[in-house]
Amino acid sequence: MDAQAVETILQNHPKDPSSIIQVLLDIQNELYYLPREVLEHVSKSLNVPLSRTYSLATFYKAFSLKPKGKYPIAVCTGTACHVQGAVRILEQIERELSIKEGETTPDKKFSVETVRCLGCCGLAPVVTVGKNLHGKVPMAKVSKILKQY
């Protein structure tokens, strides 16, 4: 595991139990998930019981205990996107990739999740793939978008 990366993140925050959420966020952003060994290590370093760390890692939606794909796909299901048919876009993506929301393709290329409002409701429906944002996505263009990656 990227022990060095985790160590650097720990050093960027006060060595105090209250830092734990901020530390886990940084790790999630770096590794795209929270491996078990890392949770154990962070618990020890910040003096937080592992049970508490686990409860945080499962309470907050930003954290994932399973690795995500190389290109995490996020389908916005905020209100504006919902009224413009976000659910159908999600289903189309699930069909194209043969995986369900929350899963990763066997080749670890894509994973699919939903998010609530990306803050560009004028572009609804909105999908992000990795760091790229696609707005006003028509259902028929889904496979074309996925082929770009």
Added chain:
Amino acid sequence: MAYRTYLMVCAGTGCVANQSMKIKDKLESEIRKRGLQDEVSVVTTGCNGFCAVGPLMVVQPDGIFYQLLKETDIPFLVEEHFVKGRLVKELLYTPPREKAPIPKMSDIPFFADQTLIVLRNRGLINPENIDEYIARGGYQALAKVLTLMTPDQVIQEIKASGLRGRGGGGFPTGIKWETCKNVPSDTHYVICNADEGDPGAFMDRSTIESDPHAVIEGMLIGAYAIGSREGYVYIRNEYPIALERLQVAIKQAREYGLLGQKIFNKDFDFEIRIVRGAGAFVCGESTALMASIEGRPGEPRAKYVHTVERGLWDKPTCLNNVETWANVPQIIEKGAGWFSSIGTGDVTSDAWGGSKGTKVFSLAGKVNNTGLIEVPMGITLRKIIFDIGGGIKDGKKFKAVQTGGPSGGFIPESLLDLPVDYEELTKVGSMMGSGGMVVADENNCMVDMAKYFLAFTQAESCGKCVPCREGTKRMLDILEKITVGKGTEEDLVLLEELSNMVVESSLCALGGSAPNPVLTTLKYFREEYEAHVKDKHCPGHSCRELIQYIIDPELCLGKGHGCHVCAKNCPDGAIVGETKQVHTIDVMKCGKCGICYDVCKFDAIHIE
């Protein structure tokens, strides 16, 4: 160096997603190509507000508004406008159903009916440059309170202004400050709530993105009044641009001595820390938010003791929303009298007696002009939707407007002349909320919309109290049953009963308000529920189990000549027919995904 012209290119999240940064680069290179770089400067700004027509830019000082820009438009635009001095008509804004374009931003109805207090600097300054904020009068209010006013005078001014919390509840801000200040303690905290959990709203994000110093200055003034030396901003992790701008702003404020010790050489120290949320709607609630800052799961506690008395680390804590804080400098600068002259009611004797100032809304859904707007309190919903919003998309019929997000309710056409005011909105079963405003048209199903919001609150329920955890789950089951055509009339009665139970017995306002979307749709759109239950029919044509896709043979052959595009796209192989022949849908195979409806260019596919 002073330039002749400034090109204010919007770099809000929506426009950036539409490649506005490429437009900016292209503008710069075209301007350089023509040797105009000493006359024309390209500036990136925070969200302009009119997201529907992005990417966009405003030519200042003339205020000419160019919209829907493409990289390929830029060479022509630069040549015409900046070399030949002619406007490019095709890139100006033309209202729907009209022919003449409106060149000036201030004449466009979307902007003309707005009143800017919180967003006064939007599109006018570079948010990452503190000097531009200062040049527009920034930090003068802070200077005024530190040199001329006592903390009590500041509190009196805020009280007199009638400012109420913009985060949803509408609690009078001055009273909150005063109560917090009066709790004896060695430490008081102030917190800015930038969690913005409403899943269809982005006011707070845009405010921070376009004018972060206004929020910081507001917090500084509040901290001085309350006697706090330490503040926090709790911001959503999903807002990377806002987070970065805030970090830049705090750093610059520190360099200018506006944060830190002995601010303005007075006996006043203040520091701001940023804490990121980790994706939990309930963390917008005050006690859950503070638990989260302390590094614990965001579960609310019962508020026998209020957070102004014992909040963060058990110290007296004053929590306000982003927009609330951003109003403060303007009130101090222009006076409580000016602020309270805008809006409804009278707050001189009763702090709850009116709604003063403006409110920022993110207008989305089925309106033509989606985007961010700031309007005076008391404006009618009709004016917002039909004048500023430009009416309903594609000439469809208005059905309802939803305010207040998952805690709010749906408002029908008959109540469109309602003024935007805390009490008025609550009276009809909705609420002001933090400012999400989503418009639904005739094609939206109200049962489905209610189910949507309830599914959201149900998933976000922290699980601590039973009524919210179990009650919302059972309500959702019933709604699910209704939308698949298995609901009964008794279900409607049970749904209403359960709703009232959850409202009354939940621990925090998440559960306490979660049934609002259900209750308001049951009240104003009961006939839609009944259509689902009795006739197994979805009037909005959206509940999958209750609709069928059908191909109109005449349109298919007559107009489309049997183009076969639908059959090619159908994932279920449910469409039969050869090219140049009539196509039909095999209802047994049809998964009702709707892709055929989307791809048919000849409107030959209907939903029944």
